[in-house]
Amino acid sequence: MQRYERLNAILELLVEKNTLTVEEIAEAFAVSVATVRRDLDDLAGQQLVTRTRGGVTSQAVAYDLPLRYKSARQLDEKQRIAVAAAALVPIGSVVGLNGGTTATAVARALATNTDLRVDRAVAQTSLTVVTNAVNIASELTVRGHLKVVVVGGVARPQSYELIGPMTGRMLDDISMDIVVLGVDALSVADGAAAHHEGEAEVNALMVQRARRVVIAADASKLGNHAFARICRTADIDVLVTDTAADPEIVEQFRAAGVEVLVV
Numbered sequence: 001m002q003r004y005e006r007l008n009a010i011l012e013l014l015v016e017k018n019t020l021t022v023e024e025i026a027e028a029f030a031v032s033v034a035t036v037r038r039d040l041d042d043l044a045g046q047q048l049v050t051r052t053r054g055g056v057t058s059q060a061v062a063y064d065l066p067l068r069y070k071s072a073r074q075l076d077e078k079q080r081i082a083v084a085a086a087a088l089v090p091i092g093s094v095v096g097l098n099g100g101t102t103a104t105a106v107a108r109a110l111a112t113n114t115d116l117r118v119d120r121a122v123a124q125t126s127l128t129v130v131t132n133a134v135n136i137a138s139e140l141t142v143r144g145h146l147k148v149v150v151v152g153g154v155a156r157p158q159s160y161e162l163i164g165p166m167t168g169r170m171l172d173d174i175s176m177d178i179v180v181l182g183v184d185a186l187s188v189a190d191g192a193a194a195h196h197e198g199e200a201e202v203n204a205l206m207v208q209r210a211r212r213v214v215i216a217a218d219a220s221k222l223g224n225h226a227f228a229r230i231c232r233t234a235d236i237d238v239l240v241t242d243t244a245a246d247p248e249i250v251e252q253f254r255a256a257g258v259e260v261l262v263v
Contacts, residue, residue: 002083004083004108004113006029007042008108009029010025010043011043011048013025014049014056014057014058015058019052019055019056019058020055021055022037022054022055023054025039025040042112046112077219077244078105079105081217082105082109082216083263084263085214086106086180088238090178092127093177093178094174094176095176095177096129096131096176096180096181096206097179097180097181098182098199098203099131099135099136099160099199100133102216102217104133104136106216107129107139107140108139110129110140111139111140111143126146127145127146128146128147128148129148129149130206131148131149131150131151132151132153132167133160134150134155137150150162151166151167151171151174152167152170153166154166156196159199163202167205171206172205172209174209176209177212178210178211179210180215181203181206181214181216183221183230184221185221186222187222187224188253188256191231191233192230192231192236194227194228195228196228197228200228200229201228203230204231207230212237213231213236213237215236215238215240218242219246222241222250223249233253233256237258238259238260239253239259239260239261240263242262242263243262243263245262250262
């Protein structure tokens with residue numbers, strides 16, 4: 001298990017139990033006590049947990065609430081995709097994120113990336129995140145090294161995304177270095193798409209306002225079609241997917257000029 005995956009697993013376990021000892025965590029994840037202490041110190045430094053003598057307790061405001069938005073436990077594939085996609089985001093940049101489980105995983109990967117933590121005497125933030133997902137905004141707001149910009153709109157309960165004319169008006173005034181999008185479907189012929197037209201419209205605007213477009217999609221999304229198009233394949237710079245992806249489809253994207261990272 002990678003460190004990022006372990007940190008998230010510790011947080012999920014802590015939400016269930018509220019209090020954990022160092023020894024319990026070490027046994028649960030088959031790591032040393034010293035490793036657990038380093039992990040807990042890092043999480044405490046990000047205000048996600050409260051350290052106690054010999055253990056840790058949950059920070060309800062910082063993490064318990066965002067976890068309630070999760071519709072399913074995150075798969076290993078999505079976590080690998082998220083880490084790889086987050087690694088494409090340069091320090092000091094402005095990154096756009098939409099909603100959904102994959103984008104949320106990318107947000108968590110960015111939040112727990114220790115490379116993005118900077119000396120506060122030098123800079124207040126190491127990354128600016130622009131998102132229309134209220135769960136992502138809620139989760140990242142407590143991270144002192146991140147500046148979070150939430151575009152307005154009407155909340156859609158199925159995805160926790162803000163959509164509508166207000167969202168578009170705000171995005172018109174924002175410029176992003178990179179956007180990382182989760183999608184419902186992706187094909188070489190039709191590009192990236194979403195099932196809901198309102199989500200697709202906002203995502204399309206994010207693509208237009210970004211200099212670099214990254215699609216984070218697991219193998220189940222590739223070669224499929226959805227109702228509303230987000231962008232053409234020609235608009236996509238990088239596709240991050242997992243090892244279960246059909247090699248033929250992967251090569252089709254590469255032939256179309258898309259950089260494909262298989263993780």
